[in-house]
Amino acid sequence: MTPEPPRNRDDGGTMAPRQFEIDGSTMTDIASFYAQMNRLLMDGESWALAESLDALNDVLYGGYGAIAGREPVRFVWKDIAATRAALGREATCAFLRERLKTRTMFNGSPIVDQLAALESGLGTTYFDVVMQVFADHPNIEIVPA
Known part of the structure; x- marks a missing residue:
């Protein structure tokens, strides 16, 4: 989906978000989440976001891509439950196992601890972290639909 055309002011004199x-129903894994973020937020750019939480955080700050800056932004998230499942425990464990393979020269114990927590039914999923990244931007609103 391409960004909306220029917005009008709302009744309070502020810019409408x-x-x-x-579309959460199209997400099957972490890669498909970033593919959708690229379609939504990087239209017109000559490069794409990496599959990285840091990259997601950066684009949400704005200044490039579809978000101009600290403007109000609303994400209407259809079928958010499907996204929660696609970025849930199984996907997060697979992601962490892949990261652990590249941590041979570094301390991988935090990743091992995260995996153990997830495998015991606790722990933070990739979806949880994505939602926290969005929440860290006060100009951004998530509306489950």
């Missing part, structure tokens, strides 16, 4: 629609 730019709105994007995330």
